[in-house]
Amino acid sequence: MxxxxxxxxxxxxxxxxxxxxxxxxxxxLEALGDRWSLLIIRDMMxxxxxxxxxxxxxDEKIATNILADRLQKLAAAGIITSEPEKSDRRKVNYRLTExxxxxxxxxxxxxxxxxxxxxxxxxxxxxxxMAANREEVLAEVRRRWKERDPVPxxxxxxxxxxxxxSSRSRPHRDGGLEAPANRRC
Amino acid sequence: MxxxxxxxxxxxxxxxxxxxxxxxxxxxLEALGDRWSLLIIRDMMxxxxxxxxxxxxxDEKIATNILADRLQKLAAAGIITSEPEKSDRRKVNYRLTExxxxxxxxxxxxxxxxxxxxxxxxxxxxxxxMAANREEVLAEVRRRWKERDPVPxxxxxxxxxxxxxSSRSRPHRDGGLEAPANRRC
DNA sequence: AAATATCACTTGCAGAATGCAAGTGAGCCG
DNA sequence: CGGCTCACTTGCATTCTGCAAGTGATATTT
Numbered sequence: 327m328x329x330x331x332x333x334x335x336x337x338x339x340x341x342x343x344x345x346x347x348x349x350x351x352x353x354x355l356e357a358l359g360d361r362w363s364l365l366i367i368r369d370m371m372x373x374x375x376x377x378x379x380x381x382x383x384x385d386e387k388i389a390t391n392i393l394a395d396r397l398q399k400l401a402a403a404g405i406i407t408s409e410p411e412k413s414d415r416r417k418v419n420y421r422l423t424e425x426x427x428x429x430x431x432x433x434x435x436x437x438x439x440x441x442x443x444x445x446x447x448x449x450x451x452x453x454x455x456m457a458a459n460r461e462e463v464l465a466e467v468r469r470r471w472k473e474r475d476p477v478p479x480x481x482x483x484x485x486x487x488x489x490x491x492s493s494r495s496r497p498h499r500d501g502g503l504e505a506p507a508n509r510r511c
Numbered sequence: 512m513x514x515x516x517x518x519x520x521x522x523x524x525x526x527x528x529x530x531x532x533x534x535x536x537x538x539x540l541e542a543l544g545d546r547w548s549l550l551i552i553r554d555m556m557x558x559x560x561x562x563x564x565x566x567x568x569x570d571e572k573i574a575t576n577i578l579a580d581r582l583q584k585l586a587a588a589g590i591i592t593s594e595p596e597k598s599d600r601r602k603v604n605y606r607l608t609e610x611x612x613x614x615x616x617x618x619x620x621x622x623x624x625x626x627x628x629x630x631x632x633x634x635x636x637x638x639x640x641m642a643a644n645r646e647e648v649l650a651e652v653r654r655r656w657k658e659r660d661p662v663p664x665x666x667x668x669x670x671x672x673x674x675x676x677s678s679r680s681r682p683h684r685d686g687g688l689e690a691p692a693n694r695r696c
Numbered sequence: 697a698a699a700t701a702t703c704a705c706t707t708g709c710a711g712a713a714t715g716c717a718a719g720t721g722a723g724c725c726g
Numbered sequence: 727c728g729g730c731t732c733a734c735t736t737g738c739a740t741t742c743t744g745c746a747a748g749t750g751a752t753a754t755t756t
Contacts, residue, residue, distance in 0.1 A: 377703080377704085378703070378704050378705070379702085379703065379704080382704090390704085390705070391705085391706070391707080393704095393705090394704075394705055394706080414702095414703085416703045416704070417703065417704080418703085418705095
């Protein structure tokens, strides 16, 4: 599971915590209930990130030791896999498993909730269209995962300085792909 | 927001962390990304818990200082409210706000994901029916919230010792209410 | 080939968060 | 009044987090 690259992390992170209860919500949160795991999954899911460096340079600036720890935990939980890139053996490719891509509804609902109830960098109109076309959006995310589409599904929304929740979207590529909920598929 | 009951908690918990990014998923996780917040919300949402003592005795056995801290943070985030019970002024009633009940899809997604991909105490058949009738389930949860229905929507599923994911459900009350997805409403 | 750069991590350390057990004080109850 | 319940708070040890600075293997450049 872990590419032999010497050394062993000192970060203990989440220990093999003996389940606190059998409740599925609780068990899910044992794997995902922290500040970073779902953000990594978001990056893999909608931004098509694959490598350590990409996650590291993501908008939230996760510390590298925590990132290494979370990637290992997610792999141990069967949510992602890691394998060395053939063309450049310094690189490691991380990919969501089926179990991992099944978290798409969770990420989407957090996206919708955050946009509706907080000041964010995401345009309301775009997100509301996604909410209205939930099933199509989820199908499209899954299709891209299955086909290993390297093109991001959504732009960054980091947008810390600019207008919040503005209704005009800023397409990050001229392909109309950032508002997939528009399309009839 | 906080009932004047003297003293101030020593737990620092999550500080007013300057937003790491404008991404709605990230902002949502700033409020919810920990081991306990969503469990408290689950208890309020599907188990109709109202008081500190109920949360404290919940299956996962949260420490009381952490519980007090999370309740205060959730109130500060506008996800719950707290007000003293009129009939017994020792008690405090916690309730989800509209913003809080809007987290129902997230909790439901975690319930479904956990049940599908982990060994849990929840019966697959019941959860799959809920997944198939998502909108009805969400509507029912919201209706109960609006009407302040004090009857739990689902039983505990803690079930640490027993069979995991068994398909026979154990109704926790003889009302057929634990599988609302069956009903045509 | 040697020097330099890139990539995926580790390490060390300070400060923050967590968990546990033991209070504390206001409010009800007999 | 005395004892009890409820919603917390306190102290302390342990664990986790974040930052800055490595490290070692593999490209890439000169």
